[in-house]
Amino acid sequence: MNDSLTRRCFLGSTSTATFLLAAGCSDGAKENHGSDKEKNGMAYSELIEARRSVRRYAKSEISKGEIERIVADALNAPSWKNSETTRYYAAIGENTRERLRKDALPGYNAANSANAAALVAVTFVQGESGFNGGSPANELGNMWGAYDCGLASSYFILAAKNRRWDTLIMGIRDAARVKEILGIPAGETLMSVIAVGKAESKPVKVPRRPVADVLKTV
Numbered sequence: 001m002n003d004s005l006t007r008r009c010f011l012g013s014t015s016t017a018t019f020l021l022a023a024g025c026s027d028g029a030k031e032n033h034g035s036d037k038e039k040n041g042m043a044y045s046e047l048i049e050a051r052r053s054v055r056r057y058a059k060s061e062i063s064k065g066e067i068e069r070i071v072a073d074a075l076n077a078p079s080w081k082n083s084e085t086t087r088y089y090a091a092i093g094e095n096t097r098e099r100l101r102k103d104a105l106p107g108y109n110a111a112n113s114a115n116a117a118a119l120v121a122v123t124f125v126q127g128e129s130g131f132n133g134g135s136p137a138n139e140l141g142n143m144w145g146a147y148d149c150g151l152a153s154s155y156f157i158l159a160a161k162n163r164r165w166d167t168l169i170m171g172i173r174d175a176a177r178v179k180e181i182l183g184i185p186a187g188e189t190l191m192s193v194i195a196v197g198k199a200e201s202k203p204v205k206v207p208r209r210p211v212a213d214v215l216k217t218v
């Protein structure tokens with residue numbers, strides 16, 4: 001890891017720091033009390049190790065302001081021509097959150113996201129990212145919207161972790177039910193539902209492939 005990448009987020013305005021800011025190292029964290037580290041966020045290397053999918057949550061609540069701060073950080077994600085077509089629908093009220101969990105998630109995802117403070121549906125607006133004036137710019141068409149949404153989602157989960165929230169991306173969900181419950185317009189494609197909450201215990205890291213399996217240097 002580049003040494004500069006491990007510097008604390010609050011150090012400055014270099015391009016590295018800009019990336020770290022995108023990973024959630026924002027200021028004004030009203031719900032981040034405690035040590036300097038808690039106030040200023042984690043080093044990037046620490047952050048990506050700390051973020052794990054959490055499938056058992058302790059009961060907690062999250063405020064609208066805190067979700068707004070996480071989304072504000074996630075908005076630093078790159079997107080096709082800065083089209084920013086990712087949309088977030090955050091169910092933080094118990095009624096909608098529970099309806100979503102019980103009616104739109106399969107049993108195991110419903111059980112694993114029990115007690116999460118928020119369920120956040122993530123969508124993208126069709127026909128914009130990867131399009132020029134209504135025509136697809138290349139063979140991938142709306143896949144660019146999905147690509148941007150994935151990037152935005154990874155910023156979102158890292159931003160959440162940086163603010164001491166755990167997450168679970170759930171791609172297995174009933175899209176029609178999620179869209180109906182949250183009133184998501186037909187012109188948006190639902191990607192995932194992300195649980196946001198407090199881990200009941202420290203999650204274990206799932207092993208990763210060796211770099212040589214995924215990287216070809218030419």
Ligand SMILES: Cc1cc2nc3c(=O)[nH]c(=O)nc-3n(C[C@H](O)[C@H](O)[C@H](O)COP(=O)(O)O)c2cc1C
Binds near residue numbers: 051053169172
């Ligand atoms: C697009 C996507 C869809 C996923 N869908 C689910 C899901 O429906 N249920 C689940 O328990 N985990 C789901 N996951 C979590 C992955 O299983 C998890 O990220 C992976 O095993 C790596 O573990 P880690 O996130 O703890 O590093 C999903 C992750 C991604 C990126």
